[in-house]
Amino acid sequence: MARARPRGDPGTPGAAESEKRGSLVDDAYAAMRSAIREASFAPGYQASEQEIALRLGMSRTPVHEAAIRLQEDGLVRVLPRKGILILALAPDDMREIYDVVIAMDGRAAELVAALPDDERLAAAQALDAHTEAMAAAHASGDLPGWGLADAAFHAALIAQARNGRMSRIVQAINDQSHRARMLTLTLRPRLDASIAEHRRIAQAIRAGTADAALDAARQHRMRARDELLPLLDRCGLKHL
Amino acid sequence: MARARPRGDPGTPGAAESEKRGSLVDDAYAAMRSAIREASFAPGYQASEQEIALRLGMSRTPVHEAAIRLQEDGLVRVLPRKGILILALAPDDMREIYDVVIAMDGRAAELVAALPDDERLAAAQALDAHTEAMAAAHASGDLPGWGLADAAFHAALIAQARNGRMSRIVQAINDQSHRARMLTLTLRPRLDASIAEHRRIAQAIRAGTADAALDAARQHRMRARDELLPLLDRCGLKHL
DNA sequence: GTATCCAAGCTTGCATGGAAGATGGCGCGC
DNA sequence: GCGCGCCATCTTCCATGCAAGCTTGGATAC
Numbered sequence: 001m002a003r004a005r006p007r008g009d010p011g012t013p014g015a016a017e018s019e020k021r022g023s024l025v026d027d028a029y030a031a032m033r034s035a036i037r038e039a040s041f042a043p044g045y046q047a048s049e050q051e052i053a054l055r056l057g058m059s060r061t062p063v064h065e066a067a068i069r070l071q072e073d074g075l076v077r078v079l080p081r082k083g084i085l086i087l088a089l090a091p092d093d094m095r096e097i098y099d100v101v102i103a104m105d106g107r108a109a110e111l112v113a114a115l116p117d118d119e120r121l122a123a124a125q126a127l128d129a130h131t132e133a134m135a136a137a138h139a140s141g142d143l144p145g146w147g148l149a150d151a152a153f154h155a156a157l158i159a160q161a162r163n164g165r166m167s168r169i170v171q172a173i174n175d176q177s178h179r180a181r182m183l184t185l186t187l188r189p190r191l192d193a194s195i196a197e198h199r200r201i202a203q204a205i206r207a208g209t210a211d212a213a214l215d216a217a218r219q220h221r222m223r224a225r226d227e228l229l230p231l232l233d234r235c236g237l238k239h240l
Numbered sequence: 241m242a243r244a245r246p247r248g249d250p251g252t253p254g255a256a257e258s259e260k261r262g263s264l265v266d267d268a269y270a271a272m273r274s275a276i277r278e279a280s281f282a283p284g285y286q287a288s289e290q291e292i293a294l295r296l297g298m299s300r301t302p303v304h305e306a307a308i309r310l311q312e313d314g315l316v317r318v319l320p321r322k323g324i325l326i327l328a329l330a331p332d333d334m335r336e337i338y339d340v341v342i343a344m345d346g347r348a349a350e351l352v353a354a355l356p357d358d359e360r361l362a363a364a365q366a367l368d369a370h371t372e373a374m375a376a377a378h379a380s381g382d383l384p385g386w387g388l389a390d391a392a393f394h395a396a397l398i399a400q401a402r403n404g405r406m407s408r409i410v411q412a413i414n415d416q417s418h419r420a421r422m423l424t425l426t427l428r429p430r431l432d433a434s435i436a437e438h439r440r441i442a443q444a445i446r447a448g449t450a451d452a453a454l455d456a457a458r459q460h461r462m463r464a465r466d467e468l469l470p471l472l473d474r475c476g477l478k479h480l
Numbered sequence: 481g482t483a484t485c486c487a488a489g490c491t492t493g494c495a496t497g498g499a500a501g502a503t504g505g506c507g508c509g510c
Numbered sequence: 511g512c513g514c515g516c517c518a519t520c521t522t523c524c525a526t527g528c529a530a531g532c533t534t535g536g537a538t539a540c
Contacts, residue, residue: 048490048491048492049491049492050490050491050492060492064492064493078492079491079492080491080492080493081490081491081492081493082491082492083491083492
């Protein structure tokens with residue numbers, strides 16, 4: 001059957017994927033993860049490993065192993081003898097996710113604010129740069145740009161905390177909520193509130209007041225949650 | 241070698257209590273996880289999948305897939321074409337781990353304190369019961385009992401927060417630090433301080449003061465960290 | 481028309497073989 | 511003695527075969 005593909009995959013145009021140096025398992029993991037993030041695999045869709053393997057031009061084994069990793073990440077569920085189920089997010093999942101990021105972002109901000117002066121100031125400067133990018137995107141009505149800059153701000157905050165475990169956890173959580181974030185980006189009012197709150201977080205970090213940074217980050221995430229969850233409920237989005 | 245027994249056992253209906261519902265992968269995962277927790281697989285040990293498969297009486301495939309899950313949990317590292325490395329914990333890992341539990345326990349306590357009256361009081365009562373068990377163990381010099389009750393307290397705190405993602409994260413973190421906890425159990429002074437702090441957490445939850453609960457839980461974990469990390473450094477434990 | 485049962489076709493779980501990469505030891509040149 | 515390259519061996523990676531479980535659709539009995 002499918003003879004090993006030495007290079008690109010001529011059978012599947014469009015989703016040109018994976019010129020990764022990694023193993024086939026890594027390729028399959030990256031491709032599936034990306035497909036789920038970008039919703040080319042719709043939530044609720046039940047795929048067969050065989051079919052995915054065919055599409056990716058490999059055998060079932062690497063797809064199966066990638067599915068295990070994705071299941072561990074909370075993105076899919078492998079149903080024994082039935083296939084791979086792309087998980088959907090219910091409003092309750094968003095509540096869970098927000099609790100985790102409230103805790104994580106808060107602790108990260110606290111940690112960054114407790115860094116030595118030079119690192120702390122550099123971090124605050126980097127954060128401010130992201131915030132300015134958000135403001136610019138907001139001014140020009142560039143919604144996707146706003147979302148990217150917002151994500152960059154929070155990614156930088158976590159990264160500056162220098163905690164690999166926290167980074168991994170937040171990364172996994174972000175993967176899970178990425179689709180919801182994209183969907184709700186167009187629905188949210190008050191993008192300017194986020195910008196002001198980001199400035200407060202960066203300011204507290206610059207000042208080195210750890211408890212103020214903790215509080216600012218927590219308040220920011222909590223307000224975003226209180227803004228978003230009712231939106232989801234009102235739209236009757238049972239799963240997304 | 242052990243012939244793999246055919247699954248199910250149609251000849252004996254209902255007799256033997258509960259053949260494990262799990263697949264071989266689950267068996268392998270449970271066995272390896274337990275072996276790592278209990279340090280029968282020493283950290284730093286490099287095992288071959290073949291060897292583990294032989295020991296567990298199965299083929300390489302389920303062992304390999306279990307290893308992927310364990311790697312995702314942060315317990316091992318599978319080195320391509322070299323084998324499975326049992327991960328060791330450096331003091332810096334303990335710092336990371338404490339940051340995560342500080343964030344998680346704090347948020348969990350806050351959430352539980354914000355529960356409706358009846359659930360909140362029931363939770364506080366359950367927590368107090370665990371604390372009393374700790375006190376009793378402490379009084380009778382039962383160190384392992386103290387450790388178990390302490391673990392039960394924190395597990396209950398997280399469970400009461402009703403957040404599956406938080407539970408999973410804390411569970412994974414606990415698996416990683418289990419060995420260190422067992423080791424340091426005998427070294428820690430001031431077990432009574434933990435008991436008093438647990439009482440403060442439960443009291444704040446009973447009172448329904450979320451911010452006090454958050455603070456109490458954070459302070460508790462931070463003090464424990466400040467007590468433990470110097471101990472590890474002083475003992476020169478580079479990895480454990 | 482409706483309910484029931486059985487078989488066929490789908491799916492994955494697991495074992496195994498071939499191939500390729502990594503490693504350590506051994507011999508060779510100096 | 512010392513360094514270097516080569517090969518034997520050990521390891522995983524991936525493809526594939528077989529069997530078992532689940533679902534479904536059709537045939538049959540009433």
